[in-house]
Amino acid sequence: MITECPVTRPEGERVLLGHGAGGRLTAELLEGTVLPAFGGRAGPLEDAALLPGSGDLVMTTDGFVVSPLFFPGGDIGSLAVHGTVNDLAMRGAEPLALSVALIVEEGLELGLLEAVLRSLGEAARGVGVPVITGDTKVVGRGAADRLFITTTGIGRRLPGLSPSAAGARPGDAVLLSGPIGLHGTAVLSTREGLGFEADIASDTRPLHRLVAALAPLGDRLRVLRDPTRGGLAAALNEVARDSGVVIDVDERAVPVPPPVAAACDLLGLDPLHVANEGCMTVFVAPDAADAALAALRSLPEGTGAVRVGDVLPADGHPGRVVLRTAVGARRVIDMPLGEQLPRIC
Amino acid sequence: MITECPVTRPEGERVLLGHGAGGRLTAELLEGTVLPAFGGRAGPLEDAALLPGSGDLVMTTDGFVVSPLFFPGGDIGSLAVHGTVNDLAMRGAEPLALSVALIVEEGLELGLLEAVLRSLGEAARGVGVPVITGDTKVVGRGAADRLFITTTGIGRRLPGLSPSAAGARPGDAVLLSGPIGLHGTAVLSTREGLGFEADIASDTRPLHRLVAALAPLGDRLRVLRDPTRGGLAAALNEVARDSGVVIDVDERAVPVPPPVAAACDLLGLDPLHVANEGCMTVFVAPDAADAALAALRSLPEGTGAVRVGDVLPADGHPGRVVLRTAVGARRVIDMPLGEQLPRIC
Incomplete structure (x- = not known):
């Protein structure tokens, strides 16, 4: 029975904030750790992936950990919808459905959670995309910072569009x-x-x-x-x-x-x-x-x-x-x- | 410009650990807070939802926050695959694709992250379902407890099957x-x-x-x-x-x-x-x-x-x-x- 974690990396190497920043460290983590584990091939990294065997459907997922939860112009709820809808849109897809997974810190004000979810719901209705499924986990005080939201979106590519990060040509x-x-x-x-x-x-x-x-x-x-x-x-x-x-x-x-x-x-x-x-x-x-x-x-x-x-x-x-x-x-x-x-x- | 959170609940009400436990408090949170915000209707709460306009495709999402990350018989990585594959299976669906969103605490050993992802990848290959897209966020030390994984799955219902929590009949x-x-x-x-x-x-x-x-x-x-x-x-x-x-x-x-x-x-x-x-x-x-x-x-x-x-x-x-x-x-x-x-x- 395996209860020990089979670690292969030198002990000193740790995840840095920069690994989540979308820059070179993120690319390194992705190419050095994530993709090999999933058997992924190197290639254009797109905002959303084609669903195998499903024609023109695309899928994307994004975790939202913004702090503070409310900021000028928006909040984590509306951001979670827009970010995911936009990842679909960047593949030329209109949004069909969203799922929403919450990780909540014990002790979060219920009214605050409600306000975030209301904003999320309004943003989704504004786009015209239904939230069709979800999940809620609660972790103890100190095990998360208030609220994290992971949104996954399914979209359908608009006919004739297939934009790709690999599609730029000289002259464009x-x-x-x-x-x-x-x-x-x-x-x-x-x-x-x-x-x-x-x-x-x-x-x-x-x-x-x-x-x-x-x-x-x-x-x-x-x-x-x-x-x-x-x-x-x-x-x-x-x-x-x-x-x-x-x-x-x-x-x-x-x-x-x-x-x-x-x-x-x-x-x-x-x-x-x-x-x-x-x-x-x-x-x-x-x-x-x-x-x-x-x-x-x-x-x-x-x-x-x-x-x-x-x-x-x-x-x-x-x-x-x-x-x-x-x-x-x-x-x-x-x-x-x-x-x-x-x-x- | 709204920067204040528009809270409507009495200040004292807070999220409890029990709200994430899958019991009566979870149902209350879902019915009292989550579904109204999303404009959801009361009805059978299934493990996975039908994707609108997509025939027999179903979607499910699940956050994994298990502690410890490795335990006898498994780890958070394999659990994240099995849990999501099983939610699809409970709707009579075979898995087509997974997405994986990581929320990582700054300072997590890279080797540990790698071991979890390797286990996740092996579990997915064992099931024969590809991980087609993902996301990685890193939060500061103390803002999360090591590693949370949110997995979303898309599946296709097997012909002739439409099991539902509302489907039980006397005599079954x-x-x-x-x-x-x-x-x-x-x-x-x-x-x-x-x-x-x-x-x-x-x-x-x-x-x-x-x-x-x-x-x-x-x-x-x-x-x-x-x-x-x-x-x-x-x-x-x-x-x-x-x-x-x-x-x-x-x-x-x-x-x-x-x-x-x-x-x-x-x-x-x-x-x-x-x-x-x-x-x-x-x-x-x-x-x-x-x-x-x-x-x-x-x-x-x-x-x-x-x-x-x-x-x-x-x-x-x-x-x-x-x-x-x-x-x-x-x-x-x-x-x-x-x-x-x-x-x-």
Whole structure:
């Protein structure tokens, strides 16, 4: 009878906060530990996976551990719905159903739990997706920090769409559906009492309607990616890596709201590394750029859509993201290493 | 901008450990807080839900918070697979795909995480179900107890099967696929250092093959239920409630291994309330009882299958479970109130 844990790693190696930050450490954990255990192959890591033998159905799962539970613009309940709906949308899928699993710390105010669940329910109804099943576990005081929510979503791909992180091609236009940096700075400002809460609200929102508006582009829509953990820098690096291309971004074109810039300045953060929960990068064929921008701007959640860059051939440097700065210099934007903003989603 | 949590409940009310125990408090939380927030209707609460618009696909989700992570007979990784596969199986479904979401405490040994994931991967391969997507979140030291896993499963119902907690009818035979009490007492004994670890191992195992063996029964297979949290008492009470019947159980027929009985004696637990992770109750039409027992006993995981009782008409007491004791007395088996065994799964 095995009761001892069969450990093979040197004892000193431990999980760091950065392993959950969506950057290089996360990729290492995934490639070095998680995928080998599951017999997974290396390949593009998508936001949602095709369900085997089920045609156009996709599945995604996400744990939400954001602290505090309520922040300007949202809360863990609405975030859990939007994050999962968006992961489906990034595969070109409309949401069909959600499941919700709660891990609750003993002693959490029931009224608070109720408020979170009400917000979650409202967000789901707003998207038009039913919560069809769930689970609740309670752990003792001190064994969890108040409330964690894991949401899993099933969606159906829109006909003709098959965006993939591996789909970018030289010449493609790189669009952004709205300003960056709002979610991460809103949460951090609230948590640390920095006083930006009056000026900054999370951008948490569902993106599936924007994706539906892009559906007429068909296979000229190459990549959809929402820059959550690790921010725009991580999202673009993943696409550059999985597509084997260079992505060239014009710094002046990237919309950073002034309060976000001020908060990042104070905190020593790069806005490109800050998590977002309501915008996405869209890669389209060159001749589809104008139509895509018009489609995005036709909806309230896409009024701020802009073109921020272009896809270039690899030229010996596949996987590279380059920023053209305001003064004309060019600098490489690396994958963020680890954790700048723990428990941001 | 809402940053305050809009709480409606009196401040004193808090989540108790018992709210996660699978008994009456869990039902109260579900019916009073969770379902209203999601706009859910009262009705049979099944282990897995039908995916809307997707024919015969079902979905289930489960959080695993067991402590310790390794216990006699299993670990949190294999348990996470078996528990989810079994929830699908209880709806008559074979597993198609799993997702795995990890919440990890900063500082967890990487080798331990690897061992858990390896076990999870092996369990999934054993069942023949792929892990197709996942998520990893890391929270700071003290914000979680080492490792929580939330597994979501998608399955396809076997043709002709539609077992439901509401499907029991007077006259049906009540079967049990194997002995009860092993999982809960194994975990608790390890955790509390009671010294039963040498005699008791968790029964954690997948039940989908047993269900496939029962498939030829078609609609004569009425109910499948695995008695996890809350034990056999909770499972039978749920079926009695959702089917509006009385369930009559013969105490002498319920298999309780002697070490389980001894451990329960020491701990002051009722074996009927102790969680299981590898047996199930099966309700079948009277003329199918022998065929069902033969089918169960044809597989290693069902060699201990027995008939433990019968379904009786409600007679003014729908929802009641009655135990005929060894000395011929009859006592009502209530739904367990709350938590006897926190973090057992």
